[in-house]
Amino acid sequence: MKPDLKVDIGGVIIKNPVMVASGTFGYGEEFDQHINLNALGGIVTKSITLEERPGHPAPRTCETKAGMLNAIGLANVGIHRFIEEKLPFLEKFDTAIIVNVAGSSVAEYVEVCRLLESAGRFDMIELNVSCPNVDKGGIEFGTDPEALTKIVKEIVKATTRPIMVKLSPNVTSIVDMAKAAQKGGASSISLVNTLVGMAIDIRTRKPMLSNGTGGLSGPAIKPVAVAMVHKIFGNIDIPIIGLGGISSWEDAIEFMLVGATAIQVGTANFIDPTSSVKIVTGLEKYLKKNKISDISQLVGQVRK
Numbered sequence: 087m088k089p090d091l092k093v094d095i096g097g098v099i100i101k102n103p104v105m106v107a108s109g110t111f112g113y114g115e116e117f118d119q120h121i122n123l124n125a126l127g128g129i130v131t132k133s134i135t136l137e138e139r140p141g142h143p144a145p146r147t148c149e150t151k152a153g154m155l156n157a158i159g160l161a162n163v164g165i166h167r168f169i170e171e172k173l174p175f176l177e178k179f180d181t182a183i184i185v186n187v188a189g190s191s192v193a194e195y196v197e198v199c200r201l202l203e204s205a206g207r208f209d210m211i212e213l214n215v216s217c218p219n220v221d222k223g224g225i226e227f228g229t230d231p232e233a234l235t236k237i238v239k240e241i242v243k244a245t246t247r248p249i250m251v252k253l254s255p256n257v258t259s260i261v262d263m264a265k266a267a268q269k270g271g272a273s274s275i276s277l278v279n280t281l282v283g284m285a286i287d288i289r290t291r292k293p294m295l296s297n298g299t300g301g302l303s304g305p306a307i308k309p310v311a312v313a314m315v316h317k318i319f320g321n322i323d324i325p326i327i328g329l330g331g332i333s334s335w336e337d338a339i340e341f342m343l344v345g346a347t348a349i350q351v352g353t354a355n356f357i358d359p360t361s362s363v364k365i366v367t368g369l370e371k372y373l374k375k376n377k378i379s380d381i382s383q384l385v386g387q388v389r390k
């Protein structure tokens with residue numbers, strides 16, 4: 087018997103729980119030659135802002151012992167070019183399209199969502215309120231529960247699509263932030279975005295990144311992310327999408343056991359562009375081997 091890998095993300099049924107994370111998969115096109123995009127549960131685009139952004143000057147990434155630091159500065163083509171040049175490519179695929187939206191004011195987020203409303207096919211909006219690498223906007227909505235509820239409420243009014251709110255781990259109480267997102271009308275939450283980090287080149291005595299600090303991602307942050315999903319599970323009624331350091335199907339199951347309905351693969355895409363599809367195959371094999379008919383049966387099943 088073929089196990090059921092479908093999961094329900096706040097009203098959107100996706101064919102399997104494996105999505106690719108924002109900023110690590112471009113606009114999808116970049117990976118088309120490496121993997122079958124139709125095999126994925128969903129594709130989350132790079133964060134889109136109202137205007138095109140060049141981002142920070144190089145160097146904007148550096149490798150660390152168990153991951154990487156990045157301070158890209160939300161480089162992206164802007165909403166108009168995204169709708170004209172990028173969305174038509176993505177629409178062709180039989181996978182959920184999640185457009186990640188960022189901004190520096192409530193008005194900017196709302197305007198991007200409003201413009202998307204009449205664009206082509208996409209299934210959900212992921213709200214990036216958690217980018218640690220820009221001076222203005224993003225992170226302040228992601229660290230203040232009241233500001234978060236307020237912005238989510240405004241965006242819910244501007245769109246018919248379900249909203250997935252992406253939370254920052256750089257907060258005192260992740261549970262309060264998850265509750266604030268739900269209060270605003272989020273259909274699901276995703277976590278984590280990167281953790282603030284820094285690395286110094288001791289020869290030049292300068293930071294490795296032009297921005298000084300950056301966001302840490304990859305295997306190093308996985309236990310932090312697993313603990314945060316675990317903390318939130320049971321405190322909200324909307325699905326949790328877990329991410330942070332996932333590079334194998336075993337990692338994906340770990341996240342699901344602590345309460346993630348679905349997962350996203352980020353930094354692992356840079357190491358092995360086929361890792362996301364390998365995770366889908368691995369999950370299917372695991373379910374068959376363990377005679378689990380429906381992947382949702384794993385969600386929150388961690389034992390004490």
Ligand SMILES: Cc1cc2nc3c(=O)[nH]c(=O)nc-3n(C[C@H](O)[C@H](O)[C@H](O)COP(=O)(O)O)c2cc1C
Nearest residue numbers: 107108109133156214278279303304330331352353
């Ligand atoms: C190079 C790079 C660029 C990123 N850009 C974005 C972005 O534009 N928007 C966003 O919400 N997250 C962005 N992220 C964060 C990832 O989507 C993800 O939350 C984070 O890297 C943790 O997952 P991982 O450890 O699997 O990479 C970026 C991460 C990296 C490494």
